Amino acid sequence: MRISDFAVPDTPAARGARELMHEYHSPALINHVVRSWLWAEAFAVVEGRADVDHELLYAAALLHDIGLAPAFDNHVLGYEEAGGHVGEAMAAGAGWPVERRRRINEVIVRHNWPEVDPAFDLEGYLLETATGLDIAGRRDAEIPLEFRREVLTAHPRLGLAEEFGAGVQEQAARKPHSHARRLLDGGVIDKLAKNPLERV
Template identity: 30%
Template sequence: MMRVLTTDLGRDSKAALIMRFAILGLRDKFYSLRQMVGAGLPDHAVLDHLGVPDSPIAREATEWAATLQPEFVQYHGLRSFAFGVALGKYHNVRFDREMLYIASILHDISLGSAQCDGPRSFEVEAASCAHGWLCDQSYDRDKADIIHEAMALHSAVCHTGPRDPEGLLLHLGAGVDVVGMQIMNVHPAVRAKILRDYPRTGFVRDFGKLVADQADRKPQCHIAGLVGVGFGKALAANGLDRSC
């Protein structure tokens, strides 16, 4: 059965966002406290599972993404995938690696390309552009729909409805890379390898500019709400680079 796809994301209220971030902060403190007593420690064995899927569509998605977005956004997509894989292993989530990879490498294509941007929230514009491209490649429609939703909702912290596994792991993986969400659940050796393979050089500055531009041009878009409650400060305060 064909699913109904997300067609736009509105701006969440300041109160809802503050409450949600407070809950997420408490969750991360719980993970940290549990690990202080030796429980729920991440496993470095996930190092063997971080490789990019070697399928024709994955390679084509990588190449297409590189024509649409600057290198620092491309690397963000690659890190988001790797962190998503690590957190998938940590939380024992079963997922499709190819679908997670495609969603990860393409999830911000609208930030770096006028071709994929438009009047709606950038997350939905990117999802729509990617969905059209996947359908043009004769990719499985059900899988394309799942990738669309993963991309469209990847930054939706107030979304409490169900997510497909790939959507959950893109949300978590991008969350690690952008604001350090659940950073403690990724083994330090895994973090170090990801940062060696896909450096974050200039990411905070350059990614912050792209997000601020979206918020300025589309004041009612989804990311504008996050910017309004301190997204820029959270981005700059991410301890990822200092944690390895």
């Protein structure tokens, strides 16, 4: 398994997601969202998942944390819900029909669920699984070590643990009803620090 095995989509939505990612994310978060896409694609291969909507998965992965950016922060909604609306607006501009626009919103929101049934939402499951690996180190051994090393060399973690941890803490303080609060209460700060990807 190599990074080159996974083709980067070249569509209006994919290009739009990349532009937003580069404009509104720090280098650490850019690397995080790109790694999340690669882990999601890798889990699909490891698990033999067919019928993955690769364009949808890519665009959702690149935008899944865009709600943490100050420009898109919502004073009521959790950052994944705010990000879902950004994704939906971007997809509308890319010409996606209404139902497909709703799908990117759903996938972004569901990446923060504790668990997603792949029979219910395959792309949501893959993104939730991938971000679980990149943030908390879940299921790291299921991805080949050489691929993990290649991805981390190409897209290093930089200050992700500190930056993402601070963002979740700030969101949880202002939005105690949100998934950010659940993540914080679930020990995300400790999980970030102890993530085995920090030592690959």
